[in-house]
Amino acid sequence: MKIATSVALCAxxxxxxxxxxxxxxxxxxxxxVTFTGTPPKMKPIDMAKEPSCAKAHTxxxxxxxxxxxxxxxxGNVVVYISAGAPAGAPPATAATFDQKNCQxxxxxxxxxxxxxxxxxxxxxxxxxxxxxxxVNAEWNKSQPPGSPPIEATYDKPEFIPVKCNVHPWMHxxxxxxxxxHSKVTGDxxxxxxxxLPPGKYTxxxxxxxxxxxxxxxxxxxxxTAKLDFVLKATEY
Amino acid sequence: xxxxxxxxxxxxxxxxxxxxxxxxxxxxxDFTTLGKDIDGxxxxxxxxxxxxxxxxxxxxxxxxxxxxxxxxxxxxxxGGPMPLVATASVIVGLEILSxxxxxxxxxxxIFLAPAEANALHIDVQAGQFAFYFRYPGPDGKFGVxxxxxxxxxxxxxxxxxxxxxxxxxxxxxxxxxxxxxDQPVLLTxxxxxVGHSLYIPQLRLQQDFVPGLVIPVHFTATGVTKxxxxxxxxCGLGHYNMKAYLEVLSRQDYDKWLAAxxxx
Numbered sequence: 001m002k003i004a005t006s007v008a009l010c011a012x013x014x015x016x017x018x019x020x021x022x023x024x025x026x027x028x029x030x031x032x033v034t035f036t037g038t039p040p041k042m043k044p045i046d047m048a049k050e051p052s053c054a055k056a057h058t059x060x061x062x063x064x065x066x067x068x069x070x071x072x073x074x075g076n077v078v079v080y081i082s083a084g085a086p087a088g089a090p091p092a093t094a095a096t097f098d099q100k101n102c103q104x105x106x107x108x109x110x111x112x113x114x115x116x117x118x119x120x121x122x123x124x125x126x127x128x129x130x131x132x133x134x135v136n137a138e139w140n141k142s143q144p145p146g147s148p149p150i151e152a153t154y155d156k157p158e159f160i161p162v163k164c165n166v167h168p169w170m171h172x173x174x175x176x177x178x179x180x181h182s183k184v185t186g187d188x189x190x191x192x193x194x195x196l197p198p199g200k201y202t203x204x205x206x207x208x209x210x211x212x213x214x215x216x217x218x219x220x221x222x223x224t225a226k227l228d229f230v231l232k233a234t235e236y
Numbered sequence: 237x238x239x240x241x242x243x244x245x246x247x248x249x250x251x252x253x254x255x256x257x258x259x260x261x262x263x264x265x266d267f268t269t270l271g272k273d274i275d276g277x278x279x280x281x282x283x284x285x286x287x288x289x290x291x292x293x294x295x296x297x298x299x300x301x302x303x304x305x306x307x308x309x310x311x312x313x314x315g316g317p318m319p320l321v322a323t324a325s326v327i328v329g330l331e332i333l334s335x336x337x338x339x340x341x342x343x344x345x346i347f348l349a350p351a352e353a354n355a356l357h358i359d360v361q362a363g364q365f366a367f368y369f370r371y372p373g374p375d376g377k378f379g380v381x382x383x384x385x386x387x388x389x390x391x392x393x394x395x396x397x398x399x400x401x402x403x404x405x406x407x408x409x410x411x412x413x414x415x416x417x418d419q420p421v422l423l424t425x426x427x428x429x430v431g432h433s434l435y436i437p438q439l440r441l442q443q444d445f446v447p448g449l450v451i452p453v454h455f456t457a458t459g460v461t462k463x464x465x466x467x468x469x470x471c472g473l474g475h476y477n478m479k480a481y482l483e484v485l486s487r488q489d490y491d492k493w494l495a496a497x498x499x500x
Contacts, residue, residue: 043391043500046411049366049479063391128473142473161389166474168366171389209390236399 027219029227030192033079033185033205034072037233040209042066045169052124053102053167064107065171065208066233073189074207074231076108078159078175080182081193082214083202090115091180094151097162097172099127099143104162104172108208110182111174113157119143119150128165131174133158140165159206173208205229238304242297249293253286267438267459267484270345274440277342281335288331351422351454358413358421361394362445363428365474367465368393371408374498379404386428408497414483416490417460425451433469436482444469457484 044060047053067075095111097104100122111117121127121143129150130140135158141150154160154176164170175182183191193203196219204214210231217225255261266275313320359370359378372378379396380403386395396404415421425434427445434453435442438461443453467478485493 040390041500043409045391048412048481049477063389065390126474126477163389166365166477168363168388168393169391236397 025195025222027196027198027222028192028194028224029196029201029203029217029219030224031079031190031227031229033074033077033189033191033207033229033231035068035074035210035231035233036072038235039066039068039233040235047102047167047169050102050125050167056101061101061103063169064103066210067107067187069187069189073185073187074210074233075185075187075189076207077185077189077191077229077231078108078110078177078182078206079185079191079193079229080110080175080177080204080206081179081196081201082177082204084200085179085181086197086199088180094118096120097174099123099129099164099170102164102167102170104170106172106184108173108175108184110184111154111176112180112182113155113176113178114153115180117152117154117174119152121145121147126166127170129162130165131160131162133160136160136176159208161208175206203227205231207231210234238300242301242304245293245297245300249290249297253290256282256286263440264438264463266440267457267461267463268440269456269458270342271440271458273342273345277339280338284331284335346453351452352420352456355420355422355454356415358415358423359394360413360423360425360434361428362425362432362434362467362471362478363393364430364472365467365478366411367413367432367434367467367478367480369410369413369480370394371410371494371497372403373406373408375403375406377403379407383428406498408494410497412481412483413465414485414490414493415457416487417457417484419487419490420454420456422452422454425453430471431469432467432471432478435466435468436463438463439482442468457482460484460486 042063042065044062047057047061064076069075090112094116095109095118097109097117097119099120102123119129124145126142126144128140128142132138133154135156136154143150154174156176157178158176160174160176162172162174181193181196183193185191198220200216200218202214202216204212206212210233213229213231215227215229217227219225263275357372361368361370370378379398379401382395382397384395385397386392391409393409396407398405425443425445426449427447430447432445433442434445439455439457441453441455443451445451462481462483465480465482467475471478
C-alpha cells in the first residue's frame with residue numbers, strides 16, 4: 001500500500017514538474033538565444049489597402065522577421081533536436097496557424113513531419129495561403145472569410161517560407177522537423193526542451209535571417225543542461 | 237409591329253441621351269490641373285457622338301415608320317453599292333479623324349509633354365496584388381532595384397540592395413501614394429509581374445503597367461483629398477483586392493509625413 005502510494009505520488013510529481021505534457025520525464029536542455037552585431041531595423045507594415053485589418057491595429061505592426069528583446073535576446077528562433085532524438089509517432093494534436101488581422105500567428109510555426117497542420121482564417125477578408133515548399137509538395141489555397149480550417153500535412157523535414165498571395169506583407173515560416181522536441185523562442189530568446197532520455201543530442205537553432213547553429217549535448221539522467229546560442233546578426 | 241419598333245427605338249434613343257444630358261452618372265469631381273481639359277474633351281466627344289447617335293436612331297425610326305405605312309419600293313443609292321461604301325467610309329473616316337485631331341491636344345499634354353522640372357519623382361511598382369510607392373529619401377537619389385532581391389517577407393518590395401548600394405538605404409517605401417497639393421508629380425510606373433493598371437478617377441488618370449517597361453506619367457493635384465487607387469487590369473486571383481490610397485496633403489502635412497517615414 002505504502003509503495004503504491006509513493007509510486008503514485010512520484011508519478012504525480014513528475015507530471016506536475018514536466019513542462020511539456022507530451023514528453024515523459026528525462027533530461028532537459030535549456031538556454032537562451034542571443035545575437036551579436038547589428039540587426040536590421042524592422043519597418044512598420046502599412047495595411048491601408050485592407051481597411052478591416054488596418055483598423056484592428058492601433059499601434060503599427062512591425063515586420064517580424066527579426067524580433068529582439070532585452071540583452072540582445074532573439075525571438076522567432078526554432079531550437080530543436082536535430083540528431084539523436086528518440087523516435088516516436090508525431091503528436092496527435094494539430095499544429096495551428098492562424099491568419100488574424102492580416103498577420104500570421106505565430107510568425108514561425110514548428111511541427112513534426114507527419115503532424116496535422118490546421119490553418120485558420122479569422123479575418124473578414126480572403127487570404128490565399130501559399131507555403132513555398134521545395135522538398136514537400138507546393139500548393140496554394142484560397143480561404144475566404146468564414147471558411148473551415150485548411151488541413152494539411154508535411155511528410156519531410158523542411159523550413160518552408162509561407163506567404164499570402166493577396167497581402168504581400170504577410171510572411172511566415174513552417175518549420176517541419178524530424179522531432180517534436182522543438183521550441184520557437186519569444187522575444188526573451190529562451191527555450192527549454194524537456195523529456196530527453198539519456199543520450200547524445202545535437203541541438204540546432206535556426207533563424208530565418210541569421211542562419212543556423214548547432215551544438216552537442218549529452219544527457220545522462222534527469223539533469224538540466226544549459227546550452228546558449230549566439231547568432232551573428234547582419235544589418236542588411 | 238413596325239410602328240411599335242420605331243416608337244421603341246425613339247424612346248430608347250431619347251432616354252439614353254437624356255441620361256447623359258442630365259448627368260445622372262457622371263465622373264467624381266476632379267482634383268487635377270488637367271481635369272478641365274480632360275472633362276472638356278470628354279464632353280466634346282460625348283456631344284459629337286451623341287448627336288450622331290440620336291440622329292441615326294431617329295432616322296432609323298423614321299424609315300421603319302414610313303415603310304410600314306405603304307409598300308415602298310427599296311430605293312438604290314445613286315451609282316450602286318460601290319459609291320455607297322466609299323461615301324460611308326469617307327464620312328466615318330472624317331468623323332474619326334476630327335475626333336483624333338480635337339483630342340490630341342489634351343492627350344499630348346498628358347503623354348507627350350514632359351513633367352515639370354521641379355516635379356516630385358515617385359517610383360511606382362505594381363505587383364500581385366498591391367501597389368508600392370517609393371520616394372528617394374533625404375539624399376534625393378533612388379537606389380537601383382534588383383528584381384532578384386525582391387523579398388516581400390522582409391519588406392524589400394523593390395529589390396533594393398542596401399548592403400552595397402548606399403543610395404538605396406534611405407529610400408522610403410509606402411503602400412499609399414502621398415503627395416503635396418499643387419506640386420507637380422512624376423510617376424515612373426513598372427510592374428513586378430504581370431500587367432496592371434493605375435486608375436485614379438479623381439485625377440482623371442488611368443495608365444497600364446506593362447511588364448518590362450518603365451512608363452512615366454505626371455499630374456498636379458489641386459485639392460487636399462483622400463481617394464482610392466484601383467487596379468483596372470485583370471491581373472489574377474486577388475485583382476479585386478488590389479488597391480491603394482492617394483492622399484493629397486498640404487505642404488506642411490506632407491513634410492511631416494515624409495519626416496515620419498524617413499525616421500522609420
